Amino acid sequence: MDSKEFKNLFDETAKKNGFEKAFGGWFKESSECITVLDLQKSNFGNYYELNIKTFVQGMFGNNYTKNKNLIKKQIGDIFTRQPNEYSDVLDFDTLMDLDIRKNKLKVLFNEFIVPFADKSLTRFGLKELAKQEIIFIPPAVKEEL
Numbered sequence: 005m006d007s008k009e010f011k012n013l014f015d016e017t018a019k020k021n022g023f024e025k026a027f028g029g030w031f032k033e034s035s036e037c038i039t040v041l042d043l044q045k046s047n048f049g050n051y052y053e054l055n056i057k058t059f060v061q062g063m064f065g066n067n068y069t070k071n072k073n074l075i076k077k078q079i080g081d082i083f084t085r086q087p088n089e090y091s092d093v094l095d096f097d098t099l100m101d102l103d104i105r106k107n108k109l110k111v112l113f114n115e116f117i118v119p120f121a122d123k124s125l126t127r128f129g130l131k132e133l134a135k136q137e138i139i140f141i142p143p144a145v146k147e148e149l
Contacts, residue, residue, distance in 0.1 A: 005096065005102055005105060006096075007045070007096070010052075010096070010105075011043065013105075013106060013109060014043060014109065015030070017109050017110060017113055018030040018041060018113070021113050021117065021118050022118075022121075023041060023121075024070075026070055027070070027071065027072035027074075027075050027076075028042075028072065028075055028076070029041055029042045029043075029074070029075035029076075031070050031074075032121045032125065033070070033125070034125035034126065035061065036060065036061055036125060036126050036127055037058055037059060037060050037061060037124060037125045037126065037127070037130070038058070038059045038061075038068050038070065038074065039056065039057070039058045039059075039120075039121045039124045039125060040055075040056070040057045040058075040059070040074050040075060040080065041054060041055070041056060041117070042054070042055040042056075042057065042075050042076070043055075043094075049095070049097055050095070050096040050097045051091070051094050051095035051096060051097060052094040052095075053085055053086070053094070054085055054086040054094060054117075055083070055085060056083070056084050056085060056086070056117075056120065056121075056124075057074070057078070057079060057080030057082070057083050058080050058081060058082040058083075058124045058130065059074060059078070059080050059081055060081045060082075060127065060130070060145070060148070060149070063081045063145065063148050064144075064148065081142075081145050082124065082130060082139055082141060082145065084120075084138075084139050084140075086112065086116065086117075087116060090108070090111075090112045090115075090116060092108065093105055093108040093109050093112055120133070120138065124139075127149050130149060131149060134146075
């Protein structure tokens with residue numbers, strides 16, 4: 005599987021799970037927050053990192069709309085990546101049958117991305133994710149939450 009095929013598979017899986025593709029990334033939003041998925045190609049190997057950014061409406065006086073800067077330029081009010089146990093699905097140096105990679109991507113979405121994104125769409129959910137030590141909330145952001 006090459007990079008383009010994987011991005012198409014990721015796109016299909018993201019859309020099935022309620023994400024909207026725009027500006028080279030995937031968005032899920034509520035009135036309180038926007039969560040962004042960004043596949044970042046590594047310069048050090050044949051793999052991607054999944055950047056997961058959450059932008060909280062009103063944080064530091066900002067009101068966010070979907071745009072390409074949220075994907076490529078801004079880090080978000082909250083930032084994380086995929087847990088290490090899911091990294092092999094994003095690593096093309098790891099030889100893997102296509103059906104196995106598809107299944108592992110589905111598992112990544114079902115076990116981590118969807119539950120994380122659903123919680124990250126509210127201020128309360130972000131506090132819960134921090135309490136469970138799934139995310140770190142920077143002190144300035146924590147104060148505003």
